[in-house]
Amino acid sequence: MSQTTTDQPEVRKGLVGVYADTSAVSKVMPETNSLTYRGYAVQELCEECSFEEVAYLLWHGELPNQAQLAAFKEAEAKERPISETLHKVIAAFPRDAHPMDAIRTAVSFLGMEDPEAGDVSDAAQRRKAMRLFAKIPTCIAAAHRASKGQEVVAPDPRHSFAENLFHLVQGKVPAPEVVKSFDVSLILYAEHTFNASTFTARTVSSTGADIHGAITAAIAALKGPLHGGANEAVMHMLKEIGEPSKAAEWLKGKFDHHALVMGFGHRVYKHGDSRVPTMTKYAEKMAEVVGDRRWMETSRILAAEMLKAKNIHPNLDFPTGPAYYLMGWEIPLFTPIFVASRITGWAAHVFEQGADNRLIRPLSAYTGLEQRPVPPMSQRG
Numbered sequence: 001m002s003q004t005t006t007d008q009p010e011v012r013k014g015l016v017g018v019y020a021d022t023s024a025v026s027k028v029m030p031e032t033n034s035l036t037y038r039g040y041a042v043q044e045l046c047e048e049c050s051f052e053e054v055a056y057l058l059w060h061g062e063l064p065n066q067a068q069l070a071a072f073k074e075a076e077a078k079e080r081p082i083s084e085t086l087h088k089v090i091a092a093f094p095r096d097a098h099p100m101d102a103i104r105t106a107v108s109f110l111g112m113e114d115p116e117a118g119d120v121s122d123a124a125q126r127r128k129a130m131r132l133f134a135k136i137p138t139c140i141a142a143a144h145r146a147s148k149g150q151e152v153v154a155p156d157p158r159h160s161f162a163e164n165l166f167h168l169v170q171g172k173v174p175a176p177e178v179v180k181s182f183d184v185s186l187i188l189y190a191e192h193t194f195n196a197s198t199f200t201a202r203t204v205s206s207t208g209a210d211i212h213g214a215i216t217a218a219i220a221a222l223k224g225p226l227h228g229g230a231n232e233a234v235m236h237m238l239k240e241i242g243e244p245s246k247a248a249e250w251l252k253g254k255f256d257h258h259a260l261v262m263g264f265g266h267r268v269y270k271h272g273d274s275r276v277p278t279m280t281k282y283a284e285k286m287a288e289v290v291g292d293r294r295w296m297e298t299s300r301i302l303a304a305e306m307l308k309a310k311n312i313h314p315n316l317d318f319p320t321g322p323a324y325y326l327m328g329w330e331i332p333l334f335t336p337i338f339v340a341s342r343i344t345g346w347a348a349h350v351f352e353q354g355a356d357n358r359l360i361r362p363l364s365a366y367t368g369l370e371q372r373p374v375p376p377m378s379q380r381g
């Protein structure tokens with residue numbers, strides 16, 4: 001909300017409505033609840049493309065042809081293994097560390113091990129991004145398995161990105177319709193203009209820092225429950241409600257306490273999140289595959305009641321929470337999976353920032369005390 005006083009400049013708290021820069025990566029059109037990546041509607045990308053094709057699109061501006069896709073996938077598969085040293089570091093993490101803290105620390109460590117540390121040229125940043133993209137699932141899985149005292153599983157270069165994540169964490173690749181729903185979620189999570197974590201990545205990059213620093217900071221920003229952390233909060237909420245028949249009553253209790261309902265609301269979309277219909281469709285498919293409609297039915301009631309009482313729509317984290325649960329992912333892995341996808345969008349923005357950089361440094365409107373003399377120690381209360 002704007003705040004102005006006679007002697008204060010206008011402040012847009014939370015940078016609401018502020019255009020901080022131009023970008024050609026994606027476009028959110030809240031008036032039509034739509035979203036494009038490099039000019040392609042995200043719903044169409046979900047139906048026609050794999051996550052790897054979308055990652056290529058975000059980084060190169062065009063969809064790959066067959067040879068370009070094959071080379072991209074080969075480069076990604078080759079970079080999946082992590083060093084023995086990093087395996088040991090991850091194994092030493094506290095067992096109860098949150099997986100988001102684990103992946104943030106692992107990415108930071110990868111920066112120290114990177115063979116091109118210190119080189120922030122566009123070509124080097126792109127090679128680093130590929131290494132990060134490929135290694136993040138390996139790190140997420142290693143930390144998860146170590147926290148449960150399980151043996152680490154080696155990445156399998158024959159698997160797609162989505163299949164490999166299942167293989168690394170769950171030790172098996174599920175049925176193709178489950179992999180497809182997961183792949184769709186990765187496409188939907190990949191990119192979303194100047195959201196808080198992407199803006200963080202661009203701010204770090206604007207100082208001339210390397211991509212590992214930018215991504216480490218972006219992961220820290222994504223963890224928060226007002227941003228990526230909401231997908232975990234949604235599933236905790238659905239479990240707390242328990243049964244669809246309790247949803248309306250539970251929600252009324254939240255309204256009585258003026259509490260936030262996780263997975264609802266959005267800074268930019270005020271009439272519905274462009275990605276929700278597609279993700280809901282695939283979450284429904286997961287409910288059918290598993291034969292458990294409880295979570296989707298509870299979700300349906302919550303969404304209808306929220307709209308009726310508050311005119312607030314669900315965001316992408318709302319259908320993704322139950323979809324991931326139905327796919328067999330443990331709840332603390334939901335936001336790390338978001339990282340495994342969003343690294344593609346973050347990196348695209350780091351490249352874009354680097355190509356036409358100007359240090360990001362806004363102003364603050366001072367509201368503290370007027371200038372005053374420093375009192376000697378003997379006169380301080």
Ligand SMILES: CC(=O)SCCNC(=O)CCNC(=O)[C@H](O)C(C)(C)COP(=O)(O)OP(=O)(O)OC[C@H]1O[C@@H](n2cnc3c(N)ncnc32)[C@H](O)[C@@H]1OP(=O)(O)O
Pocket residue numbers: 014225226227228230259260261262263264265266267268312315316317
């Ligand atoms: C992938 C993603 O990051 S999507 C976002 C995931 N985050 C969540 O789901 C967390 C829950 N949602 C929220 O906290 C907010 O909607 C945000 C942070 C996403 C957006 O915040 P803002 O753009 O600042 O929304 P804003 O505060 O202007 O909302 C307008 C009104 O709706 C209310 N509102 C917004 N979201 C919710 C919600 N989830 N539950 C209850 N009320 C809400 C606000 O309290 C506010 O009410 P008021 O006018 O009486 O003060």
Ligand SMILES: O=C([O-])CC(=O)C(=O)O
Pocket residue numbers: 189191192194195196227266267268315316
């Ligand atoms: O755009 C935002 O503010 C949050 C969001 O939906 C995303 O990052 O995907």
